[in-house]
Amino acid sequence: MKTMSTVSHSGTGVRALFMPNGMGLHVFRPVRWHMLLGVVLACVGALANFGLLTLSGWLLAGAATAGLAGTVAAQSFNILLPATAVRFFATVRILARYLERVSTHDTALRLTGRLRSWLYARLAPLAPAGLVSVRGGDVLSRFVSDTDRAAAWYTDVGVPCWRALLCGLFFVGVFLCLLPLAAGVLALGLGLASIGVWALVARPVYGLMQRSVESHTALQTELADTLQGLGEWLVLGTMARQLATLGASQAALTRAHRRIATREGLAGSFVTLLMFCTALAILGVALQAFHAGQLTGPEVPMLVLGNLAAFDVLVAVPGACVASARTQLSAARLVACGADEGAKAASAPVVPVAPYDLEIHDLCFSYPNTGAYVLDHANLMVRQGEKLGIIGPSGAGKSSLISLLFNFWPVQGGSIVFGGVNVSATDAETLSSLISVASQDFHLFTATLRDNLLLAAPQASEADMNEALRIVQLTSFVVALPEGLDTLVGNEGLRLSGGQARRLSIAQALLRRTPWLVLDEPTEGLDDATEQALMKALLAACPRTTILCISHRKSVLPFMDRVVRLEGGRLWPEGEKT
Numbered sequence: 001m002k003t004m005s006t007v008s009h010s011g012t013g014v015r016a017l018f019m020p021n022g023m024g025l026h027v028f029r030p031v032r033w034h035m036l037l038g039v040v041l042a043c044v045g046a047l048a049n050f051g052l053l054t055l056s057g058w059l060l061a062g063a064a065t066a067g068l069a070g071t072v073a074a075q076s077f078n079i080l081l082p083a084t085a086v087r088f089f090a091t092v093r094i095l096a097r098y099l100e101r102v103s104t105h106d107t108a109l110r111l112t113g114r115l116r117s118w119l120y121a122r123l124a125p126l127a128p129a130g131l132v133s134v135r136g137g138d139v140l141s142r143f144v145s146d147t148d149r150a151a152a153w154y155t156d157v158g159v160p161c162w163r164a165l166l167c168g169l170f171f172v173g174v175f176l177c178l179l180p181l182a183a184g185v186l187a188l189g190l191g192l193a194s195i196g197v198w199a200l201v202a203r204p205v206y207g208l209m210q211r212s213v214e215s216h217t218a219l220q221t222e223l224a225d226t227l228q229g230l231g232e233w234l235v236l237g238t239m240a241r242q243l244a245t246l247g248a249s250q251a252a253l254t255r256a257h258r259r260i261a262t263r264e265g266l267a268g269s270f271v272t273l274l275m276f277c278t279a280l281a282i283l284g285v286a287l288q289a290f291h292a293g294q295l296t297g298p299e300v301p302m303l304v305l306g307n308l309a310a311f312d313v314l315v316a317v318p319g320a321c322v323a324s325a326r327t328q329l330s331a332a333r334l335v336a337c338g339a340d341e342g343a344k345a346a347s348a349p350v351v352p353v354a355p356y357d358l359e360i361h362d363l364c365f366s367y368p369n370t371g372a373y374v375l376d377h378a379n380l381m382v383r384q385g386e387k388l389g390i391i392g393p394s395g396a397g398k399s400s401l402i403s404l405l406f407n408f409w410p411v412q413g414g415s416i417v418f419g420g421v422n423v424s425a426t427d428a429e430t431l432s433s434l435i436s437v438a439s440q441d442f443h444l445f446t447a448t449l450r451d452n453l454l455l456a457a458p459q460a461s462e463a464d465m466n467e468a469l470r471i472v473q474l475t476s477f478v479v480a481l482p483e484g485l486d487t488l489v490g491n492e493g494l495r496l497s498g499g500q501a502r503r504l505s506i507a508q509a510l511l512r513r514t515p516w517l518v519l520d521e522p523t524e525g526l527d528d529a530t531e532q533a534l535m536k537a538l539l540a541a542c543p544r545t546t547i548l549c550i551s552h553r554k555s556v557l558p559f560m561d562r563v564v565r566l567e568g569g570r571l572w573p574e575g576e577k578t
């Protein structure tokens with residue numbers, strides 16, 4: 001059985017700065033040209049900045065030198081061309097930076113969308129067996145935060161690192177043309193800064209980030225649990241303890257963030273320090289070259305300012321290293337949600353055919369890691385159109401039997417054949433188009449009565465909905481509501497009584513008009529008169545539908561053609577001894 005596994009330590013490396021570990025390239029391939037455009041724009045912005053600073057330095061120094069040399073020299077100094085070039089670079093820098101922001105954020109949003117679809121495709125086949133041991137908050141955290149962080153790899157890691165590498169090489173090349181020694185100093189400065197950033201941030205931050213992501217997930221999970229069970233925490237008087245747990249997760253998260261920020265700040269300061277040291281060294285070698293006649297006066301400030309522009313592309317790298325660690329961890333958490341898409345795609349579901357008879361043969365089943373068999377060589381035959389009651393003590397396995405009908409869990413022995421097809425050869429989607437279930441743990445969405453009904457059967461007309469409500473004895477209740485079907489049911493149906501909510505879930509199942517209808521405790525919480533009226537109306541409305549009715553209430557059973565009892569892992573005709 002596939003499950004959502006925990007994350008293994010994937011480590012970090014230089015490669016991680018240029019592509020996220022473990023994520024299938026197919027996630028990124030469709031947006032590769034958008035990604036490339038962002039990198040190109042980022043490089044254009046950095047080059048324009050370099051051009052602007054170097055040319056400004058040259059222009060100012062050139063104009064000053066010409067001014068000092070006298071009127072003739074000042075008049076012969078051509079200021080128009082370099083001034084136009086300065087304006088050109090300034091405009092290009094503004095435009096490139098603006099377009100880079102728009103383009104990279106657009107690409108990041110596209111990536112987030114693709115990652116969420118990709119994750120959903122991996123998570124959906126896991127439900128419910130593979131997700132049973134996973135807390136809802138953890139799934140939410142992977143779905144929202146981890147996809148966001150993994151997509152931010154492009155804007156926060158990929159673009160700055162590629163820009164630093166490509167532009168860094170280009171700047172050294174330009175310096176090489178002007179003064180090889182200055183190029184050596186610049187290359188040394190950039191190299192030392194990169195190594196320093198690597199040592200100060202890239203390596204140590206991974207462990208800190210791991211703690212931060214764990215604390216963040218713990219906080220999100222605790223928060224989801226707190227909100228879901230708010231009523232219970234209050235009633236049980238354990239709210240203070242729960243709040244203390246939340247506080248501890250928040251404190252751990254803050255601690256981890258503070259340490260990461262300290263490292264990042266330290267690396268940023270180191271880059272700035274090296275930038276000034278390299279600037280001084282370049283000034284020294286440039287002045288020497290000037291005295292030796294290898295450089296003109298205006299070229300000296302040009303090199304110094306060029307050094308500042310060159311280091312500008314490194315300033316974002318400490319942040320990129322932090323983001324890289326964050327991204328790698330999130331990518332690993334996403335990859336850990338591992339359903340085998342290939343295996344699913346390879347075997348297309350077989351579709352059951354009419355008559356939709358059910359044959360359960362020697363079925364053996366136990367939940368993973370429990371050891372105890374819920375079903376032990378159980379047998380059952382149900383013909384299409386039959387009305388079958390299933391009774392049995394609490395915990396006997398009645399609801400489990402319904403889950404197995406949908407192939408939600410792997411069985412240890414025997415078979416379930418529906419419509420001539422072993423359910424393991426088909427999938428839950430195909431089966432649910434033939435079988436509607438009104439289960440005990442149904443979920444009503446925070447929407448109107450109408451929305452909840454249409455969710456089950458989008459094609460249902462107003463008349464269909466009214467008919468379904470009539471069968472489940474909810475007409476008078478809905479008619480009395482000022483907003484009728486457009487009344488909000490509240491969070492998880494809280495504005496409905498337990499019996500009303502259960503009947504609404506039966507109405508949903510009825511609207512789907514499937515050949516099979518499975519009702520798990522359909523009349524629980526109803527008074528006798530309503531129960532009888534509902535069962536009568538239901539049978540009258542569904543003469544040809546197969547109905548499987550699980551119930552503890554004896555009053556429901558006379559409506560069934562026959563009744564079986566689930567006990568000791570087997571199904572017995574009612575009346576026989578186990």
Ligand SMILES: Nc1ncnc2c1ncn2[C@@H]1O[C@H](COP(=O)(O)OP(=O)(O)OP(=O)(O)O)[C@@H](O)[C@H]1O
Binds near residue numbers: 132
């Ligand atoms: N996800 C699960 N993991 C492990 N054990 C489970 C799981 N779900 C149910 N069980 C166990 O399987 C057994 C059968 O549970 P099931 O819900 O099918 O019983 P039931 O007959 O429907 O009970 P009830 O009438 O109270 O609804 C129980 O002992 C239950 O504790």
